[in-house]
Amino acid sequence: MSTQVLVLSSILKIVFVLIVTVGVFAPVLIWAERRQSAMIQDRLGPSRAAIVLPPSAVALIDKARLPMWRGFALTGVIAVVFLVGLTYVAVVGTNPLPVSTATLTWTFIGFGAAALLLRIGYGVHSMIVRNDGKIMLLGLLHPLADAVKFIFKEDFVPPKSDKFLFAAGPIIALIPAIAAFAVIPFASTLHLDHWNQVLPRTGEISGAAIPMQVASLNVGILFIFAIASTGIIGAAISGYASDNKFSLLGGIRAASQMVSYEVVLGLTLVPAFMVYRSLRLEDMAEWQHIHSWGIFNPLLALSFVMFFTAAIAETKRVPFDLPEGESELVGGYLTEYSGMKFGMFFMGEFVEVVSLGAIASILFFGAWDVPFLERDGFHIFGLSLQLQHWMVILIQVLFFLLKIIVFIWFQLMIRWTMPRFRYDQLMKLCWKGLLPLSLINILLMGALILSGGLQKYVDLLDRIF
Amino acid sequence: MTVTVKVIKKPGRTVAEQVYLPEAAKGLGFAMKRFFKNTLKPADKNDIDTVKYPEEKRDYPERFRGVHRLTQRTDGSPRCVACLCCSTACPAQCIHIEPAEYEPGDPRYGYERFPEVFVIDELRCIFCGYCVEACPCDAIRMDTGMHMPPSTARDHFLYDKETLLSIPGKDGTYLTANPRHEPGDPSHPGIDREHGH
Numbered sequence: 036m037s038t039q040v041l042v043l044s045s046i047l048k049i050v051f052v053l054i055v056t057v058g059v060f061a062p063v064l065i066w067a068e069r070r071q072s073a074m075i076q077d078r079l080g081p082s083r084a085a086i087v088l089p090p091s092a093v094a095l096i097d098k099a100r101l102p103m104w105r106g107f108a109l110t111g112v113i114a115v116v117f118l119v120g121l122t123y124v125a126v127v128g129t130n131p132l133p134v135s136t137a138t139l140t141w142t143f144i145g146f147g148a149a150a151l152l153l154r155i156g157y158g159v160h161s162m163i164v165r166n167d168g169k170i171m172l173l174g175l176l177h178p179l180a181d182a183v184k185f186i187f188k189e190d191f192v193p194p195k196s197d198k199f200l201f202a203a204g205p206i207i208a209l210i211p212a213i214a215a216f217a218v219i220p221f222a223s224t225l226h227l228d229h230w231n232q233v234l235p236r237t238g239e240i241s242g243a244a245i246p247m248q249v250a251s252l253n254v255g256i257l258f259i260f261a262i263a264s265t266g267i268i269g270a271a272i273s274g275y276a277s278d279n280k281f282s283l284l285g286g287i288r289a290a291s292q293m294v295s296y297e298v299v300l301g302l303t304l305v306p307a308f309m310v311y312r313s314l315r316l317e318d319m320a321e322w323q324h325i326h327s328w329g330i331f332n333p334l335l336a337l338s339f340v341m342f343f344t345a346a347i348a349e350t351k352r353v354p355f356d357l358p359e360g361e362s363e364l365v366g367g368y369l370t371e372y373s374g375m376k377f378g379m380f381f382m383g384e385f386v387e388v389v390s391l392g393a394i395a396s397i398l399f400f401g402a403w404d405v406p407f408l409e410r411d412g413f414h415i416f417g418l419s420l421q422l423q424h425w426m427v428i429l430i431q432v433l434f435f436l437l438k439i440i441v442f443i444w445f446q447l448m449i450r451w452t453m454p455r456f457r458y459d460q461l462m463k464l465c466w467k468g469l470l471p472l473s474l475i476n477i478l479l480m481g482a483l484i485l486s487g488g489l490q491k492y493v494d495l496l497d498r499i500f
Numbered sequence: 501m502t503v504t505v506k507v508i509k510k511p512g513r514t515v516a517e518q519v520y521l522p523e524a525a526k527g528l529g530f531a532m533k534r535f536f537k538n539t540l541k542p543a544d545k546n547d548i549d550t551v552k553y554p555e556e557k558r559d560y561p562e563r564f565r566g567v568h569r570l571t572q573r574t575d576g577s578p579r580c581v582a583c584l585c586c587s588t589a590c591p592a593q594c595i596h597i598e599p600a601e602y603e604p605g606d607p608r609y610g611y612e613r614f615p616e617v618f619v620i621d622e623l624r625c626i627f628c629g630y631c632v633e634a635c636p637c638d639a640i641r642m643d644t645g646m647h648m649p650p651s652t653a654r655d656h657f658l659y660d661k662e663t664l665l666s667i668p669g670k671d672g673t674y675l676t677a678n679p680r681h682e683p684g685d686p687s688h689p690g691i692d693r694e695h696g697h
Contacts, residue, residue, distance in 0.1 A: 074538040075531050079550035340521075452531040453524060 040227065040243060048249045052216045055436070061385040062178035064443065068385075070174060071444070072451045082174035093168035100157070107153035110146045117143035125420055185378035193371050197276040204273025205372065205379035211265040212386040218258050219393050220317040222247035222403045222431040223324070223410070230425050236411045247403075247428070248317060255315040256308075259394065260301055263349065266383070267293040270351070270358060273380075274368035285367020288458065289351060289358035295465045296348040302473040303341040306334055306480035307398050310489065320402030327496040328401040332489075334480050339399045341469050341476070346395070347449065348461070350387040354453035355461060392442030393435075400438055403431035565627045565642040568620055568659070569667040572674040578665055579639035579680065581612040586631035586640055594624035595631060607683040618661040622648050638678045645670040 066081065073080025088096075121139055170176070192201060226234065228242030252258050267290055274286015307329060311319040319329075329335040348355040359367040369380055396402060407415045408430060412422035422430075456464070483489045516522045538546045551558050560566075571579045582599030600616035602609040631640050644667050651657065668674055681688045 071535065074548075075534050077534070077538060077547045077549060079548055079552070082552075448528060448531060448535070452527045 040245075044227075044245050045249065048247070052219075052221075052249060053213070056213060056216055056386050056389050057382070060389045060439075060443070061382050062182070063175070064385040064388060064447075065178045065181060065381070066175055067443070068447055068450070069177070071447050075448075075451050080174065081177040082171065084174060084176040084180045085169040085171045086176065088168040088170065090168060103153055103157045107150055107157055110150040110153060114143055114146040114150050117146060182378070185375050188374040190374040190376060191371070193278045196278040196371070200272045200276035201371075202376070204269050204276060204368075205376045205383070206269075207272070208266055208269030209379045209383040209386070211262045211269075212383040212390065215259045215262050215387075215390045216393070217249045218252050218255055218316055219390070219397065220246065220248035220320055220402060221435050222428045223321070225428055226424060231423050233412065233421050234410045234424050234427075236409050246317060247432070251315065251317060253315060255313070255318075256304065256394075256398075257314055259390070260297065263387075264293065264297050266387075267297075269383075270368050273372070274358075277368065277371040279371050281365045282368050282370045285358045285360065285364050285370070288360070288364075289368055292351065292355065292358060292461065293349055295462065296345045299345040299465055299469045299473060300342065300349055302470065302477065303338050303345055304398065305473070305477045306338045309477075309480050309484060310335065316397050316402070320397055320404065323401040324404040326493050327499075328404070329399040331496055332492065334476060334483065335399060338473070338476055339395070341473055342398070343395060345465075345469055346391045347446065348465070350384065350391060352384070352388070352446070353450045354455050356455060357458055357461060360455070388443055388446055389439060392439040392446065395442050396435065396438035402438075403435040405430055405434045560645060564645060565629050565632075566644040566646040567622065567642070567648050567667060568625075568631070568664060569641055569644050569669060569674075570618065570661065570664040571639055571641055571669075571676045572665060573680055573682070574675070576674075578615060578618070578661065579637050579676075580615050580618060581637055581639070582615040582618075583613075583636065585634040585636060589630040589634035591628060591630060592624050592626045594621040595619070596621075611683050615661060618664065620659045620664065622657040622659055623654065637680075638676045641669060641676065643669045 070080040070082075117139060121136075121143055124136055124139065192198060225245040225247055226240045226242055227245055229240065234240060270289035270293070271286045274282045274284075274289065277283070277286075307319070308314060310329065310332065311322045313319060313322070323329060330339060351358050357367075358364075359369060361367075364370070369377060372380060407413050408427065410424075410427060412427065413420040480489075483492075534547070538548055573579055580597075582597055584597055584599070587593070587595035587597050596617065596619045597615050598617035599613045601613055608614075627642070629642055632642050646667070648657065665674070669676075
């Protein structure tokens with residue numbers, strides 16, 4: 036593989052990860068968190084932010100309505116006809132038509148994309164053309180308004196604070212949260228030379244192979260732990276630098292809580308390492324792709340519950356948000372922060388939510404593994420649908436993002452259900468509850484492996500799936 | 501007689517509550533039920549109470565007291581006879597009336613007066629509705645269903661006679677359902693200052 040390809044693909048992967056986390060997930064999460072909590076509490080939540088269009092633009096958009104709908108109907112019907120033809124070819128295996136399968140596919144993709152674009156355009160513009168010409172988009176403009184507010188707000192720095200550390204705190208909290216995405220694989224290996232061919236189901240593939248993750252480190256998950264624990268410093272020094280008793284208490288709480296749960300976080304995952312026999316996240320994903328998802332192993336399911344609990348405590352979110360503790364500590368280590376510095380803490384927290392979702396789905400829910408999807412396409416109980424390599428990769432990426440979204444949704448659900456723990460309960464849960472339980476879990480998993488029970492269980496699951 | 505003490509056992513926590521997870525799952529289930537009900541069901545079937553204000557407005561009750569109006573007779577003159585009952589009853593003293601006599605020869609002359617000036621200071625009004633209760637002629641009403649239109653100057657809120665007469669009721673009319681018997685009408689009982697009971 037040439038150096039140019041390597042550099043270019045690396046840059047593209049970094050951009051993709053940044054767009055997904057910072058560009059899409061974090062802003063949408065700010066909205067989703069408030070909207071979802073409102074839905075639980077029988078309210079509507081933020082939905083009022085709007086861009087007001089001038090009447091002339093509204094009239095213009097209104098005129099485009101009918102042509103758009105007709106275009107969608109036309110291209111959609113053509114696309115469906117081609118899809119029927121393609122399905123016939125895929126099921127029967129031969130192509131009786133005078134045109135080649137590749138032409139068929141490309142025509143279908145062309146018309147399908149046109150139909151999709153027109154439909155999206157029609158839907159979007161129906162959303163736009165409310166009778167008063169306001170674009171509201173279900174309240175998705177609120178994060179935008181929030182960002183504008185954060186940027187233009189006064190950036191207050193307490194006069195006697197440590198100016199350098201005060202400014203460094205949010206950066207140290209945000210950067211590690213994003214950096215953790217470096218080792219997360221979002222699809223199986225991309226074989227660049229065969230990108231529009233159907234790959235064989237097994238066997239080695241020649242040519243350039245690009246792992247779909249930014250950095251393939253052999254420490255893998257340990258890198259995430261190391262990076263995540265850097266976040267402690269951000270919270271602790273911002274609490275110290277604020278020159279505020281509440282901030283200091285919050286910072287101390289954050290430091291002790293995160294250090295405690297860091298231990299448990301690692302130990303709960305040890306059984307998973309024992310099963311997958313690797314610390315590389317891509318190897319774990321591969322193992323689950325070949326065998327079965329980790330969650331189907333009862334001991335790993337236990338370890339998932341413990342990991343999830345510890346990870347929520349590690350991200351300092353409800354019910355473990357004692358470092359913020361607004362009822363007793365005003366805002367904890369966030370008390371003195373305003374403007375974009377607060378925004379960075381906020382962003383860091385949401386990126387951590389996303390990375391937690393990603394790690395949980397990689398370790399226990401098969402990462403990019405889609406049920407019945409092999410390297411050459413879908414195989415469902417004898418039926419098979421051949422797919423080209425890039426389609427397979429695309430489906431894997433989308434499915435992985437879907438898993439992350441489900442986990443984010445679940446985390447927000449937990450956040451709006453549980454009341455906050457007391458500090459002694461928090462520490463008790465860590466040192467007297469999760470720590471011994473995870474050690475026992477490791478022992479049990481060790482016994483299972485040594486007795487050969489694990490191998491039998493995995494074989495059993497292999498036969499079922 | 502001995503005093504009997506009924507010992508009430510302090511409610512303890514069950515094992516499920518102490519383990520926390522089952523109870524947490526129960527709470528999560530409840531929250532999810534609410535979430536799915538409110539997101540998936542259409543607006544009339546979910547429990548969301550929020551009113552999207554400028555587009556939707558909450559219905560006011562039938563007897564909502566809005567901005568005042570002066571009701572009209574069939575000829576367009578005010579029903580008010582300037583008896584000053586409303587301004588007397590007004591606890592906020594926001595009604596100012598200057599009564600005047602009709603011209604001699606007018607059928608109403610010597611029978612009733614009319615308001616030369618009728619001003620309500622809507623900023624002073626507390627919307628108690630006593631003026632409506634006090635009025636013997638059904639001349640002042642608060643059934644417009646209107647809020648006061650906002651303005652930047654205080655004197656815009658001094659509603660004079662013409663303004664008050666120009667505000668229709670909720671049903672769109674300037675009259676009331678109560679018929680009026682003018683002097684000279686056949687239905688008029690014929691009682692006036694000269695011809696008593």
